[in-house]
Amino acid sequence: MAKITSLIQSTEAKRLLSIDNIKKVYMNDSRPWIIGYSGGKDSSCVVHLVMNAINELPVQQRTKKIYIVSSDTLVETPLIKLQLEDNLRRIHDASRNLNIPISTHLVHPKTKDTFWVNIIGKGYPTPNQTFRWCTDRMKIEPTNQFIKDIVDQQGEVIMLLGVRKGESSSRDRVIDGYSVENSLLMRHSTLMNAFVYAPIVDFDINDVWNTLLNTESLWGADNSALYQLYSDSNSNECPLIVDKNIKETAGSCGNSRFGCWVCTVVSEDKALSGFISSGVKWLQLLLDYRNWLTDIRDNREMRAKYRTNGSVYFMNLEFKGDRIVIAQKGKRNKLEIKLDGHDSNGEMWRFFDSKAEALKYLSENNINLGSDEDPKIIVREFDGYSMLGLGPFTIDARKEMLKRLLETQKKIFDEFGVDYELISIDEIKEIGRIWLSNGIWNKTIFDIYEKALGKPLSVNQDEVSFLGEDDEALLERICVEENVDLELIKKLLYVERNNIGLQRRDDAIKEIKRILNQDIVNI
Numbered sequence: 001m002a003k004i005t006s007l008i009q010s011t012e013a014k015r016l017l018s019i020d021n022i023k024k025v026y027m028n029d030s031r032p033w034i035i036g037y038s039g040g041k042d043s044s045c046v047v048h049l050v051m052n053a054i055n056e057l058p059v060q061q062r063t064k065k066i067y068i069v070s071s072d073t074l075v076e077t078p079l080i081k082l083q084l085e086d087n088l089r090r091i092h093d094a095s096r097n098l099n100i101p102i103s104t105h106l107v108h109p110k111t112k113d114t115f116w117v118n119i120i121g122k123g124y125p126t127p128n129q130t131f132r133w134c135t136d137r138m139k140i141e142p143t144n145q146f147i148k149d150i151v152d153q154q155g156e157v158i159m160l161l162g163v164r165k166g167e168s169s170s171r172d173r174v175i176d177g178y179s180v181e182n183s184l185l186m187r188h189s190t191l192m193n194a195f196v197y198a199p200i201v202d203f204d205i206n207d208v209w210n211t212l213l214n215t216e217s218l219w220g221a222d223n224s225a226l227y228q229l230y231s232d233s234n235s236n237e238c239p240l241i242v243d244k245n246i247k248e249t250a251g252s253c254g255n256s257r258f259g260c261w262v263c264t265v266v267s268e269d270k271a272l273s274g275f276i277s278s279g280v281k282w283l284q285l286l287l288d289y290r291n292w293l294t295d296i297r298d299n300r301e302m303r304a305k306y307r308t309n310g311s312v313y314f315m316n317l318e319f320k321g322d323r324i325v326i327a328q329k330g331k332r333n334k335l336e337i338k339l340d341g342h343d344s345n346g347e348m349w350r351f352f353d354s355k356a357e358a359l360k361y362l363s364e365n366n367i368n369l370g371s372d373e374d375p376k377i378i379v380r381e382f383d384g385y386s387m388l389g390l391g392p393f394t395i396d397a398r399k400e401m402l403k404r405l406l407e408t409q410k411k412i413f414d415e416f417g418v419d420y421e422l423i424s425i426d427e428i429k430e431i432g433r434i435w436l437s438n439g440i441w442n443k444t445i446f447d448i449y450e451k452a453l454g455k456p457l458s459v460n461q462d463e464v465s466f467l468g469e470d471d472e473a474l475l476e477r478i479c480v481e482e483n484v485d486l487e488l489i490k491k492l493l494y495v496e497r498n499n500i501g502l503q504r505r506d507d508a509i510k511e512i513k514r515i516l517n518q519d520i521v522n523i
């Protein structure tokens with residue numbers, strides 16, 4: 001009992017000091033504040049303290065504008081997303097009622113940067129620990145853009161973050177490295193004219209919970225429910241990351257109730273499974289889809305054997321005993337290949353003595369490296385063995401992903417009566433546009449949509465399809481007769497179509513050169 005009392009007393013001292021400091025920093029200048037708010041415990045604690053501090057100031061001194069910014073990756077765990085939107089609404093209403101100059105903002109990635117457009121449109125491999133492309137595009141960039149816009153309008157800003165010392169030694173080093181002597185502010189590591197203020201930098205986790213649970217929330221937040229969220233899962237924070245250096249110390253936010261439902265960076269999903277075991281059954285359908293995405297990530301049949309820019313590369317292979325070994329990766333099993341070409345699945349591999357020889361064979365035989373077949377090629381050179389490296393998901397894999405995603409959305413509605421959009425029409429439109437540039441000219445995307453959801457896709461057909469089926473068939477016949485690569489011609493025609501009527505041809509010529517210089521044109 002004595003221990004609990006002393007803990008609460010120590011939190012109370014830190015809370016009062018923090019409120020005092022917040023008032024001092026607020027009154028010190030007119031630079032606007034931006035608070036990064038994720039809905040997690042640390043940023044909730046910052047907003048909680050700031051509202052209480054500013055509420056203690058006389059109304060005429062509350063002149064500095066405070067922006068609360070949250071990010072929605074568009075693949076947030078549904079219940080967390082709804083809760084975040086609800087909290088932002090409450091903060092907005094309470095601020096108006098209390099005369100606190102706070103405005104709330106929810107930022108999203110640009111359509112070209114969303115999870116689905118990158119995966120299903122461009123075929124990007126789903127993110128993992130070594131290829132974590134998602135956080136920058138989906139969280140950092142939208143928030144940084146918001147900050148830059150405010151800096152452009154106001155000159156300088158101060159960012160308030162819920163970072164705390166003692167969470168990890170790397171985080172502590174970053175905090176110390178950016179601190180300004182004799183100041184409560186830190187320099188932002190990448191954004192000019194932005195400073196960072198961390199009002200709970202000296203709080204420990206008990207201080208955070210004591211503050212949230214034992215002092216009044218001015219916007220009526222249900223902090224006991226928030227506590228429950230953390231207590232029944234081994235949940236980490238998924239901070240609203242606005243500083244790349246702090247990001248590197250933050251680990252994966254997928255390992256948390258606050259991450260994206262589709263996160264493949266972590267091996268075991270925490271975002272959904274906790275909710276499912278507490279009774280939200282429809283989320284199981286999302287979990288199944290996410291697990292399927294994880295399963296197919298390293299499947300050679302579902303990935304093109306060239307990079308997104310069209311260049312082909314070779315990956316070194318291990319040679320053990322008398323066998324070449326393709327290592328196990330993700331859900332892909334280890335495969336051994338004997339020197340006579342037989343692999344452990346009974347399939348045959350073809351050997352070449354140089355990469356040039358292998359590429360010549362591929363080109364002469366018109367082998368499509370973008371299809372869902374692995375040409376099973378091994379190059380044997382003086383320094384060891386190698387095979388074709390993997391690139392984006394194949395077009396067939398992307399079609400399958402879209403189909404299953406829409407079917408999941410339909411099933412959620414049919415079986416649970418929950419109307420929850422998993423992918424937006426704008427994203428589907430952008431995916432259709434990218435497929436078009438990849439030579440998918442027909443109405444595939446319309447067919448997938450209509451079949452899965454049982455209603456037509458209301459998008460202007462010209463935006464996501466090109467030429468009619470008859471014209472496409474005619475083009476195909478001519479290409480066969482003239483022995484030219486159909487996919488190459490399609491890509492070139494698509495460039496021309498996009499540049500019709502433009503007087504300057506520089507961009508078109510650059511694009512044509514790029515296409516002609518690709519190692520592989522037929523995807």
Ligand code: SF4
Binds near residue numbers: 132138252259260265
């Ligand atoms: S939760 Fe996972 S998918 Fe989402 S941004 Fe973080 S690491 Fe990427």
